[in-house]
Each structure stands twice: as C-alpha cells, then as structure tokens.
Amino acid sequence: GAVVSQHPSRVICKSGTSVKIECRSLDFQATTMFWYRQFPKQSLMLMATSNEGSKATYEQGVEKDKFLINHASLTLSTLTVTSAHPEDSSFYICSAEQGAEAFFGQGTRLTVV
C-alpha cells in the first residue's frame, strides 16, 4: 500500500514557541491530506482538510491562526502549532488518500512544557 511519512515522531517544545510537523506521501501524489488530533484515551478528531494549492478547511472549533496548515506540493503538507501551550500537547496524525483509501502517518507526539 501507499506510504505516508510523518516527521517528527516526537517533539518537546517550550511554551510560546512554534512547532512544525511534516506529512509526506512517499509514493503517490495527494491533493488532499487530513490532520487529526488524538487526546489521551480518545478517538481521532479531524482538525482540518489540507488542499494542495489552496487554503485549508478547518473543522468547527479549531483555531486556524493557531494551527497553520500549508500544502505547498502534491506530496507535502505541514502543520505548524504556533505559540504552543501545554494544552496543545497531544498526538497529531496526518493522512492522505489514494483512491478511496486513507493512509496514515505514524503520528507526532507533541509535548509542550
């Protein structure tokens, strides 16, 4: 199956700093990628849909100025958590679709201290 690579897998940052997470489709092109957030012991919640060459579509309640998404190419989408705070600590997962199937990255564990 298709491969989606997410980097970094773990990151610890200081409160107030920004963190960028990359999501790459390694062997296929993805015009659409999705970003999810998973709170401890909960399911994945869709944050936003990343569209190549256009603005991301954010789900209700997700702050677009805090979670900046850029989808500059058909194989790369980035999520930047700006001015991170401890409450932003979470597990973030991206996915890209090939045909009707979604392929997920391995996730990024963000810890803000």
Place this chain on the structure above:
Amino acid sequence: AQSVTQPDIHITVSEGASLELRCNYSYGATPYLFWYVQSPGQGLQLLLKYFSGDTLVQGIKGFEAEFKRSQSSFNLRKPSVHWSDAAEYFCAVGGGYQKVTFGTGTKLQVIP
C-alpha cells in the same frame, strides 16, 4: 452527518479465544468502512476495508469483518486471539475524498 459507534470501550479476552468487536455506523450513502489498529504511542494500521462487493472481508493478521447493511454494522472478528493483538481498535467510515469519521475505539486486553 456520518457517525460511528463502538459500544464497547474495553474488552478482555483470553488468548486463543474468539473475538468480536462491534461497530455501527450512520452514513447517507453506501459507506466505505474501515478497521484500524493502534498500538500505544503509534499511528494507525489498516486491518481491512470494505468498499463494495463481498460483504465478508478478510484483512491482515487473521481478522475479518462483515458488512451488514440492514443492521448498519461492520463488526470485526478473529477466531483465535493472540497476545500480540492487544491494542486499540478503531472503526471508521468515510473516505473517497470525504473525511473519515472514527469511532471512539475499543481497547482490547488479552490475558494468558
């Protein structure tokens, strides 16, 4: 709006016993259905998927699932559970360039 319900938050089974994880969905059209497994601190691994055709689908690691339209269900089964199957399992609906909606997950514990 599409939704997925996994009624069992936590299931414990003995190694070698059979397993069935329940999943009910709500979707406006013929759904694309998925089961994923997540080990602690890891991403998601696709176990199996249903798009169309045969309603009994086979997946990896000996898992299978049956799509029952009349019951809006897509239950996951395995005839004999191994200790390595302990993980969290997510049922999902969507795809096809529509967002994927996940259930709340079922945590599987396997006892020797």
